[in-house]
Amino acid sequence: MIKTLSDLYGRQVSQHQIKSNLLNNNALCKRQAIQKNRHRWRCQRCNSLVYQTLPNGQYYCHSCIQLGRLTTTDQLVSLPEPNMFHDLTKKCEWQGKLTSQQEQAAQEVLLSIQSKNSRLLWAVTGAGKTEMLFPGLTWALTNQLRVGIVSPRIDVILELAPRLQSAFPQQSFIALYGDTAASYQYTQLVLATVHQLYRFYHAFDVLIVDEVDVFPLAGNEQLHFALSQAAKDKCAQIFLTATPSPALIQKVQRQQLAVSYLPRRFHGYPLPTITFIKTAKWRQKLQQYQLPKRLVKEIKRLMQIKRPFLLFVPHVKDLSDVKQALEKLHFVDKYATVHATDKNRAIKVQQMRNHELNFLVTTTILERGVTFAGIDVLVLGADDEVFSTAALVQMAGRVGRKKSRPTGQVLFFGAHLVTNIRRANAQIKMMNRRAHPVE
Ligand SMILES: [Zn+2]
Numbered sequence: 001m002i003k004t005l006s007d008l009y010g011r012q013v014s015q016h017q018i019k020s021n022l023l024n025n026n027a028l029c030k031r032q033a034i035q036k037n038r039h040r041w042r043c044q045r046c047n048s049l050v051y052q053t054l055p056n057g058q059y060y061c062h063s064c065i066q067l068g069r070l071t072t073t074d075q076l077v078s079l080p081e082p083n084m085f086h087d088l089t090k091k092c093e094w095q096g097k098l099t100s101q102q103e104q105a106a107q108e109v110l111l112s113i114q115s116k117n118s119r120l121l122w123a124v125t126g127a128g129k130t131e132m133l134f135p136g137l138t139w140a141l142t143n144q145l146r147v148g149i150v151s152p153r154i155d156v157i158l159e160l161a162p163r164l165q166s167a168f169p170q171q172s173f174i175a176l177y178g179d180t181a182a183s184y185q186y187t188q189l190v191l192a193t194v195h196q197l198y199r200f201y202h203a204f205d206v207l208i209v210d211e212v213d214v215f216p217l218a219g220n221e222q223l224h225f226a227l228s229q230a231a232k233d234k235c236a237q238i239f240l241t242a243t244p245s246p247a248l249i250q251k252v253q254r255q256q257l258a259v260s261y262l263p264r265r266f267h268g269y270p271l272p273t274i275t276f277i278k279t280a281k282w283r284q285k286l287q288q289y290q291l292p293k294r295l296v297k298e299i300k301r302l303m304q305i306k307r308p309f310l311l312f313v314p315h316v317k318d319l320s321d322v323k324q325a326l327e328k329l330h331f332v333d334k335y336a337t338v339h340a341t342d343k344n345r346a347i348k349v350q351q352m353r354n355h356e357l358n359f360l361v362t363t364t365i366l367e368r369g370v371t372f373a374g375i376d377v378l379v380l381g382a383d384d385e386v387f388s389t390a391a392l393v394q395m396a397g398r399v400g401r402k403k404s405r406p407t408g409q410v411l412f413f414g415a416h417l418v419t420n421i422r423r424a425n426a427q428i429k430m431m432n433r434r435a436h437p438v439e
Contacts (some may be wrong), residue, residue, distance in 0.1 A: 006186040010081035010146065010203025012045065012229075014074045023077070033074040034059055044076055045198055047225040063222060067198055078201040081232065083144045085188040092138040094131065094167040099268070101435075102132050105260040109238055110136040112258060113145075113206055118237040120252060123262035124271055124431050125242045125368075125397025130163060132262070133208060133238070140236075141171060141188060145205035148190045148230065150197060152217040154178070155369050156210050157191050164191070194223050200230035207231050211368070212239040212248070213390050219245075242397060243390035243427070263435035269406035270432040272399045274392070274425045279413045282381060289324040295380060295413050300331055302376060303358060309376040311361045312395055314384035316340075322361050322380070337361045367394040374405035382421055383414030392424035 002008055002018045005025065014033060015023060022028075034041050034050050041050040043061035050059045060071040070076075098106055105121060112119040113136040123129040140147050149164075151157055154177045161175045173189035176196040184199075194209075194217050207230065209217075217223050231237060239248065239257075251257040265271065279292035291299075302309050313322055319337040326332045334357050336348045345365070351357045352372060360366070364387070377399050382392065392412070399408035412421060 005079060006084075007184060008077070008079040009084070009186055010078070010201060010230075011184075011199055012076045012078040012201035013199065014068055014070060015077055016074070017068065018077055027079055029078050029080065030075045032072070033070040033076045034061060034072045041072070043070060045070060045226075046222045048222060064198060076201070081146055081203050083146060083205070085144050085146075091170075092134050092167055093169060094134055096131060098131060099264070099266065101262060101264050102128065102266075105262050106132040106135045108258075108260045109133060110139055112136070112238065113140050113236045116205070116234045116236045117258060118239070119258045119260060120239045120241070120244060120248060121260050121262065122244055123240065123242060124265060124435075125394060126265040126267075126271075126401045127242075127262040128266040129210075129240055129262065130160065134167060136206075136238070137168070140206045141168070144188075146188055146190075146203060147206040147208070148192065148197075148200070148204040149208045149210065150192050150194050150227075151210040152194050152214045152223075153211055153369070154193055157193055159369070160210075161191055164189070194227065197223075197226040197230040200226075202229070202232050204231055204235055206236045206238070208238045208240065210240045213241045213243050213245050214368075243393045245390070261431070261434055263431040263433075265400070265406070265435075267403045267406045269400060270436055271428045272396060272408055272410045273428050273432070274396055274410050274412050274421065276382070276412045276414065276417050276421060276425075278415070278417070280415050282413060282415060286318065286321050286325065286380075289321060289328070291322070291325045291380070292413055295378065296329065298378060298411060299326075299329070299359075303331055306358075307376055308352065308355065308357075308372060308374065309359045309378060310366060310372070310395075310398060311359060312367075312377065312379040312382075313361060313363060314381045314386045316363055318381070319361060319363070326361075334358045335361065338365070339363045340365045364391050364395070366398070367391050368397075370398075371401050372398070373402040374408070375399060376408045377410045379410075379412045379414075381414060382412035383416045383418045385418075385420075387420060389420045389423040389427065392420060393427055396424065396428060 034043055041059045043050055046064040048063035050061050052062045053059055058071045060069055157177050171189055172187050174187045176192035252259045277294050282292050316339045323337055338345050338348045338360055352360050396410040399410050400406045
């Protein structure tokens with residue numbers, strides 16, 4: 001329930017969510033929540049077509065009902081964002097130093113923010129992209145702009161919050177995800193999962209979207225609508241990704257979107273490329289609890305030289321088959337299987353970090369965000385259609401993340417060298433050519 005007007009700046013809620021004594025304020029903007037356009041009813045919060053009716057004949061939006069039901073009698077109420085921020089002397093206190101390539105990308109982001117233009121920041125896995133935002137953020141915050149940093153993934157928000165806190169210790173901000181929206185208050189800087197944007201309306205002068213290629217944002221029209229509604233008419237939108245979708249790449253090629261490439265990792269070494277190993281009938285073998293010979297040989301070698309590794313498989317149901325196959329191999333010990341809803345997931349990841357495990361067999365849950373030092377990556381069934389080009393690039397990107405071992409090997413086992421694998425390797429090689437041009 002909204003109790004003070006400032007909580008409505010750049011927000012949108014139904015009239016039921018506002019204390020009644022505020023509703024008569026002349027400054028409020030009210031619009032019908034579900035509007036008829038070309039004979040069809042459409043929700044103004046999520047842009048879905050509305051078909052469902054209540055017993056009284058009113059239409060209501062089923063798509064965004066979890067945010068509170070909107071019917072044809074409801075209004076969406078908002079207050080224009082006034083940029084009423086005080087104390088604009090906050091400095092960025094991050095003490096690190098950008099590489100010359102990071103510095104260039106950071107300057108381009110700064111220019112986009114100053115001119116309220118959009119930009120794609122295409123930074124390889126392990127490039128250190130957060131730090132490149134700091135010059136632009138500092139400028140935006142000292143110039144009274146309202147800034148939103150959003151991501152489809154809660155993990156990203158949770159990981160970013162303390163880093164921003166230490167870089168901008170005098171800056172108050174709020175992190176919104178899940179049910180935390182209950183404790184909303186008006187701040188200049190907002191960290192949020194993309195779903196929270198349904199509650200914003202023309203709020204942000206700068207909107208930074210991290211991991212723009214990731215589910216549920218990728219290909220979700222309602223969420224993209226929420227993004228565009230949360231942005232002011234003049235807004236700098238900065239999209240960050242290591243693996244842009246074909247749609248984003250097309251926008252860049254058509255020069256509809258400016259781009260900054262960050263092809264070099266922070267330690268300066270190239271990305272490990274993919275080695276494809278043709279293993280016919282791996283799926284049939286796995287059904288008989290057997291692994292391809294080349295894969296067995298590789299596991300044995302890695303165990304002997306005590307190199308930690310991740311073994312990715314396409315599906316959760318493959319984990320138990322791989323486990324049965326591994327149990328037949330006398331030289332294999334100290335490993336675990338892990339998947340998204342595994343309740344011991346965090347413990348197993350920590351054991352891997354502590355070197356208590358030699359390897360993890362996993363589905364794509366560990367494709368991003370999780371960093372282990374000095375690992376190699378093996379993918380069994382890399383030709384399975386569950387693996388997108390982006391997922392394959394991200395899995396390969398787990399290798400060589402640390403300065404202590406900036407290289408490593410990426411082996412993809414599959415029956416066919418499918419298009420997604422070709423594209424993933426082409427993307428990696430393209431970025432390496434950009435990072436390390438032949439003189
Ligand atoms: Zn809706």
